[in-house]
Amino acid sequence: MRRGRRPVASRFATGFCAVLLTLAGLSAAAAQSRAPAPSALPVATDIRVAGDEKQTRLVMDVTATIGVRAFTLADPYRVVIDIPQTVFQLPPKAGETGRGLIKAYRYGLVMAGGSRIVIDVAKPVRIEKAAVLDARGGEPARLVVDLAATDREAFMRHLALDRTAMRGSVAIPSIARPQEKRSGDLRPLIVIDPGHGGPDTGTKAGGGDILEKNVVLDFALTLRDQLEKSGRYRVVMTRTDDTFIPLAERVKFARQRQAELFISVHADALPKSEGDVQGATIYTLSDTASDAEAAKLAEDENRSDVIAGIDLAKEPDDVADILLDLAHRETKTFSHAFARLLVGEMRNTVRLHKKPLKSAGFVVLKAPDVPSVLIELGYMTNRQDLKLLTSEGWRAKAAGTMVQAVEQFFRTRLAGAEASAGRR
Numbered sequence: 001m002r003r004g005r006r007p008v009a010s011r012f013a014t015g016f017c018a019v020l021l022t023l024a025g026l027s028a029a030a031a032q033s034r035a036p037a038p039s040a041l042p043v044a045t046d047i048r049v050a051g052d053e054k055q056t057r058l059v060m061d062v063t064a065t066i067g068v069r070a071f072t073l074a075d076p077y078r079v080v081i082d083i084p085q086t087v088f089q090l091p092p093k094a095g096e097t098g099r100g101l102i103k104a105y106r107y108g109l110v111m112a113g114g115s116r117i118v119i120d121v122a123k124p125v126r127i128e129k130a131a132v133l134d135a136r137g138g139e140p141a142r143l144v145v146d147l148a149a150t151d152r153e154a155f156m157r158h159l160a161l162d163r164t165a166m167r168g169s170v171a172i173p174s175i176a177r178p179q180e181k182r183s184g185d186l187r188p189l190i191v192i193d194p195g196h197g198g199p200d201t202g203t204k205a206g207g208g209d210i211l212e213k214n215v216v217l218d219f220a221l222t223l224r225d226q227l228e229k230s231g232r233y234r235v236v237m238t239r240t241d242d243t244f245i246p247l248a249e250r251v252k253f254a255r256q257r258q259a260e261l262f263i264s265v266h267a268d269a270l271p272k273s274e275g276d277v278q279g280a281t282i283y284t285l286s287d288t289a290s291d292a293e294a295a296k297l298a299e300d301e302n303r304s305d306v307i308a309g310i311d312l313a314k315e316p317d318d319v320a321d322i323l324l325d326l327a328h329r330e331t332k333t334f335s336h337a338f339a340r341l342l343v344g345e346m347r348n349t350v351r352l353h354k355k356p357l358k359s360a361g362f363v364v365l366k367a368p369d370v371p372s373v374l375i376e377l378g379y380m381t382n383r384q385d386l387k388l389l390t391s392e393g394w395r396a397k398a399a400g401t402m403v404q405a406v407e408q409f410f411r412t413r414l415a416g417a418e419a420s421a422g423r424r
């Protein structure tokens with residue numbers, strides 16, 4: 001059975017915006033449309049975890065008394081802490097390991113004006129306290145979260161109550177705005193999708209200093225600039241900064257704009273035990289993965305929503321319908337054609353994986369009507385690849401070859417459309 005993603009279900013408390021207004025000095029409009037100047041934001045300066053398997057406390061020092069809202073998510077067990085947009089100036093390895101009930105945690109921007117801490121917990125927990133204490137006696141303001149062990153039954157009961165209470169509360173705003181007017185501009189629209197963002201860093205390398213989310217954003221910006229320079233395409237990106245975007249939103253973003261090509265950009269990792277693999281790989285969507293590595297990779301990439309604290313609880317797959325399946329067949333043909341063009345172009349200039357064309361069940365490639373590929377630029381776990389991935393020269397060269405493939409793709413499509421119009 002296909003397991004789809006449903007629209008974003010994460011919610012912010014109704015009081016959340018009010019908190020933003022009073023404490024961060026933002027207007028509602030500003031909170032919706034753009035990030036405030038960094039200097040106006042509260043800063044998290046330290047974070048620590050104490051306790052044991054029965055009770056665990058997380059404390060984070062902040063430069064302002066901010067609002068906080070906490071809730072739990074099941075399967076896997078997570079605790080999500082939503083706070084106003086905060087600058088995290090925490091030690092680089094903060095959150096990689098936990099203690100007591102906390103296995104690990106991560107943090108980052110999930111929307112303009114809103115940051116989030118996502119805690120992976122070892123077992124079902126109850127949130128005993130989630131509050132921000134005022135600065136006092138030379139001590140900074142502190143976010144304090146107390147967790148206590150509980151059983152699954154109690155955890156699930158609480159979750160159900162939470163869901164009812166939160167119905168109608170504020171959601172992470174959808175990035176997919178109403179359809180853009182084409183205003184006579186008939187150039188094809190290309191969506192570039194830099195993977196990960198915010199609390200979801202993607203793969204890490206260089207002792208934790210080099211993050212996939214940044215590497216792929218840099219590359220995506222280069223690719224966008226080169227495509228725009230050709231003057232032949234309109235180009236939009238699912239994110240241009242370090243904000244988390246749920247997987248389903250990325251797909252929706254491309255569909256609502258009637259994009260004619262969707263390119264998701266990632267950078268892979270493999271444990272040393274798997275050998276020193278290198279080179280770029282192009283992925284298309286398939287129900288059955290082309291090999292075990294592709295299956296594992298899709299599984300990792302599809303975990304993005306779990307990592308960023310999105311509620312995965314059941315809703316039907318909006319892509320599972322016969323008419324869409326028909327559209328899907330044509331889209332698949334185009335996706336494969338573009339993937340082959342990419343490999344053909346990149347073969348001469350960019351290091352490719354020994355088997356550069358693969359397929360697997362990536363959620364982000366599931367638009368039934370937008371030809372979509374996911375490119376893994378290389379392996380961040382491979383020294384040589386990492387050097388290339390982080391070099392401006394390589395980025396420009398690799399993006400250049402991708403532009404060539406894009407040009408061929410649209411030339412062929414256009415020729416095909418004219419030929420079939422001529423037959424009519």
Ligand code: ZN
Binds near residue numbers: 195202203212266301
């Ligand atoms: Zn990735």
